[in-house]
Amino acid sequence: MQQTNPASTSKDFLLSVEGLTVSFDGFKAVNDLSFYVDENEIRVIIGPNGAGKTTVLDLICGRTKATAGSIRFRDKELTRMREHEIVHAGVGRKFQNPSIYEDLTVFENLELSFPRGRGVFGALAFKRDAEVVSRVEEIAEMIFLKNQLKTEAAILSHGQKQWLEIGMLLIQSPELLMLDEPVAGMSVSERVKTAELLHRIIQDHSVIVIEHDMKFVQDIAHRVTVMHQGKVLSEGSMDHVQHDPKVIEVYLGH
Template structure:
C-alpha cells in the first residue's frame, strides 16, 4: 500500500461512518490529493476497458492523460463522473467523498465538472445567459433568465468572462461564436459552478493555431485554482501545458512523469508515440 492509500484509509478509520459531524467537508484536500482511483476495473462484454487502474491527482494539479485509442481514457472519466460503475476498485474525491455511492448530479454538485470534446452550449442564448444558466444550476431556464442574479453571482460571472476572454462577446448568441470560443464558453460554464476538479476531453480538436495557443494559456491559468485533468492526442499541445503526464494503455497506467520522461520511455514509444 502506498502513502496516498494509507493516508486516505487512515482518515476513514479516524472518521468512521458514525462520526459524520467530525468529517471534513466534501472535496477536502487538506492532505494534498483530490482524486484517488484505486484498482478500478471495468469490463464491457468481456473487454476490459479498465484493468486495475490506479491514479492519483493532487489539488491544484494540471495533469495530461494520453494513450492510444481504446486505452481507457474515456471510461476512466465516465467512472469519475458516475456515468459508469466499475466492476471493482474504489474512487474517492478528497478525503471522504466516495464517488461510487453518488449519482452523476451529486458528483457534479460535489465539485467535479466535465467538458466533453464537442462543445455543448445553449446556442440560441447569449454568452452571458449561458453563464447565468450555469450559475443557477438545475433551475428552469426561463425562470432563471427572468430572475436577476445577486451581486456576488454577477461578480463571479464577470470574473469567468475575463478568464475565458469572452468579455466582448457577452451579448453575442453562443451559436455565432467560433468553434474555439464555444469551447472556452463551455469551460466558462463549468467555472461558473466553481468546481474543484475539471475533466477536459480533447479541448483543441478542430481549433485554429491561435485558438490552440489561447486554450493552452487558459488551462495553465486554471492550474492552482483548480485541479485539471486534460485528455488529449495533440502532443505539441500536451508539451505546451504538461507538468505531469500519465500514459494509459490497455486500461492501466503504463508510464507517468514529465513529458520528456514519457516521450523517451521505450514502452510509450512502442505502443503510442511510434504510431
C-alpha cells in the first residue's frame, strides 16, 4: 500500500480527501481531515462515538456539504457534485440499517438495482434479458444468496439482508463502496462470511468500512484510520494503531 502523503498528487489514489472540514453551528464535526485510499484497498475508519466517522461518509457521498477542503475521486471533485452525480461517478453507499424491498424477492431486489432501470424512462424501457439475469445470478452467488433468488427478502436473516443490500450496490458497479457498520447484529459465522465477501469485492473495487468490531477489522483492513474529535488520531496497519499509545488512551482502552 502507498503511504499517506499529502504531497502526493491525487491521481495516484482512487480517493483523496484533503483538509476536509464541516461545521455545524460553529462545531467542527470534521476538522482538517486528510486521508488517501488506493485502488483495491479495504480502508477501515474506527474511533469512539462522535468522532465524525459517519459524517465523513456523508461528505464523500454528498449528503452533507463540506465547509472547506477537497474530496477528489479519480479526476472529479466530489464537493462540487450532487448526490446522484456522485453515485453515477462510481461511489456507492450502504447505511447501517439495510434498506431493501422486503416484499420483493432477492432476484427482484437485485434486478431493480440494475443500472438500466434507473430513472422513469429507464424503468419503462427495462426488460429482463439474458444480460440482466446473468448479472443478477453472478452477484447473488458472490453474496451467498444464489439459492435464495426466489425468496422474499422479508424472511432473510439480518446478515443475509445486509449482503443483499451490498449486492444491490455491487450490481451498479461502483468503483468505491462505503459500508457503515456492515456486521452489526450479525452472527459469528455471518461475520466470517462478510469478511470473505469484502475480500472478493476488492478484486474489482475499493471499500471504506466504518466498524466497531475489532476482530472483524483485524480480519479485513489493509489500513486503519483512527478518528477522534473530527481529526485523524492515527493511521496505518491494524497492528500499528493497536499499539499506538494515543489510540489506546482515547479508544481501545475503554
